[in-house]
Amino acid sequence: MISNQNVSKVYKMGEVDLTVLKDLNLQIKHGEFVAIVGPSGSGKSTVLNLLGCLDKPTDGKIFIDETDVTQLDTTALANFRGENIGFIFQSFNLIPVLSVYENIEYPLIMIQNLPEKERRERIMTLLKDVDMLDQKDKFPDQLSGGQRQRVAIARALVTKPKIVFADEPTANLDTHTSNQIITLMRNIQKEFNTTFIFATHDEKIVTAVDRIITLVDGVVTDDKRVA
Numbered sequence: 365m366i367s368n369q370n371v372s373k374v375y376k377m378g379e380v381d382l383t384v385l386k387d388l389n390l391q392i393k394h395g396e397f398v399a400i401v402g403p404s405g406s407g408k409s410t411v412l413n414l415l416g417c418l419d420k421p422t423d424g425k426i427f428i429d430e431t432d433v434t435q436l437d438t439t440a441l442a443n444f445r446g447e448n449i450g451f452i453f454q455s456f457n458l459i460p461v462l463s464v465y466e467n468i469e470y471p472l473i474m475i476q477n478l479p480e481k482e483r484r485e486r487i488m489t490l491l492k493d494v495d496m497l498d499q500k501d502k503f504p505d506q507l508s509g510g511q512r513q514r515v516a517i518a519r520a521l522v523t524k525p526k527i528v529f530a531d532e533p534t535a536n537l538d539t540h541t542s543n544q545i546i547t548l549m550r551n552i553q554k555e556f557n558t559t560f561i562f563a564t565h566d567e568k569i570v571t572a573v574d575r576i577i578t579l580v581d582g583v584v585t586d587d588k589r590v591a
């Protein structure tokens with residue numbers, strides 16, 4: 365369960381304070397498939413960055429299960445992120461000099477001390493799941509947008525995270541490929557009870573999720589279950 369209490373975020377812009385989130389109180393259970401929607405600049409990415417432990421709130425508390433992540437120092441936060449959280453971005457963020465296989469392997473080498481055999485098994489299973497086994501030795505610039513995003517999804521899942529945050533994961537993809545990617549994430553959610561939290565403008569994602577949280581000017585104005 366992700367739960368936060370009175371979370372706010374203020375960015376300091378020189379002399380000016382820009383408040384982008386006010387008194388956020390959200391609870392998201394394990395296995396939920398949730399979209400955060402709202403106009404550009406409403407604070408969606410900020411919420412993802414805070415709940416995803418990439419950034420700290422100015423005020424308030426964020427619990428992921430029993431851990432108050434706002435109390436962790438930078439190293440502890442990075443370790444917590446590595447063990448519990450995966451990220452998918454609209455720009456894929458693959459490492460250009462690494463092959464598909466190596467891109468997926470990267471978080472395991474960075475974070476977890478897994479034996480080579482288990483590492484290989486996990487990567488090969490995921491390559492099959494995202495239907496990229498025959499592309500495993502290619503480099504990112506030799507792939508289509510949809511293929512890159514499938515690699516990014518495999519990379520986000522290789523550490524077996526409890527929660528995946530996806531910031532506009534379909535923004536650079538055509539309709540058909542977007543639908544494939546959404547179905548892939550839905551299947552993973554069902555199989556592993558992985559929580560997926562999207563920040564998106566994409567109607568295809570909005571119609572696929574179970575819950576829609578609307579943000580306007582840093583405030584939740586609507587939170588509804590749709591499935």
Ligand SMILES: Nc1ncnc2c1ncn2[C@@H]1O[C@H](COP(=O)(O)OP(=O)(O)OP(=O)(O)O)[C@@H](O)[C@H]1O
Nearest residue numbers: 375382384402403404405406407408409410411563
């Ligand atoms: N590091 C930062 N420093 C200062 N202001 C920031 C920073 N990051 C975001 N902002 C501002 O905070 C507000 C919310 O930004 P955020 O990216 O969370 O919105 P969003 O809803 O995800 O927008 P979009 O749909 O365009 O991606 C915006 O006004 C933005 O300019």
